[in-house]
Ligand SMILES: Nc1nc2c(ncn2[C@@H]2O[C@H](COP(=O)(O)OP(=O)(O)O)[C@@H](O)[C@H]2O)c(=O)[nH]1
């Protein structure tokens with residue numbers, strides 16, 4: 001792959017941006033090296049965006065929401081990047097590509113960049129690539145980043161850990177358990193938006209909204225932000241301006257208290273910690289002595305000839321010798 005010019009990414013050249021992302025997604029060591037150099041060169045130009053995570057069970061309307069919300073953002077003069085974390089996607093350009101049909105208008109817009117979820121590898125690997133893609137998009141001048149999660153596996157937690165504002169889309173009616181929302185997700189939400197508040201759904205959506213409003217007031221009571229419960233119709237484009245103004249209030253108020261930057265710093269530190277763990281694991285997997293000895297040690301542990309602790313220590317010693 002030819003060297004990619006950091007300046008052409010900064011200038012907003014779509015082809016350069018796409019190539020740069022492909023580079024970060026590659027697992028070839030030479031590509032990773034190039035990608036890191038590029039990211040380092042571009043780092044000073046990153047961060048100038050609002051990063052919004054959008055989560056919710058399949059069918060709740062995330063893609064429809066992004067299609068409509070994205071257009072609202074464009075009309076307000078923003079440049080929008082749409083990314084995804086979908087660990088279940090087996091091939092390059094998995095579900096979000098299929099979703100492009102739901103983002104039909106948006107995907108044709110000049111100031112929109114839609115990138116399907118990176119494929120392959122662990123959830124941690126997929127999330128890592130999405131984080132780097134986010135930085136590249138910021139350097140290219142996209143000032144609102146929407147990160148969709150499919151609501152499968154632990155992807156929501158990964159997305160919540162990489163955005164400034166984490167939003168949970170909900171269906172009208174039923175509690176979060178009924179809706180199949182995983183434990184711990186509601187607690188991470190900065191806003192909950194009951195979608196499909198239109199037609200017959202409107203009345204139920206209003207009831208669901210007040211239900212969550214009272215639940216939320218008990219749930220989280222942090223000084224920096226009180227989670228908001230809203231409702232909208234992504235299909236009919238109703239209530240989306242309220243979602244946007246809520247996000248803007250969040251940014252204004254958390255910037256003034258310093259929480260906005262604090263959240264990002266914390267995320268970066270945790271990201272680094274995750275990387276250290278991932279790299280150590282990779283070293284273990286690549287270590288010849290470990291590859292040879294591990295089955296032997298496992299068998300000895302199974303046969304209760306040595307303790308798991310002693311075996312684990314032996315593995316680490318092998319790593320030290322390398
Ligand atoms: N009535 C109604 N239907 C909606 C709304 N938003 C999405 N849908 C429909 O719900 C289905 C799933 O939407 P989609 O955006 O693919 O959901 P995702 O799986 O969360 O991305 C589609 O048939 C949409 O047309 C809405 O606001 N109102």
Ligand SMILES: [Mg+2]
Nearest residue numbers: 062063064099
């Ligand atoms: Mg979707």
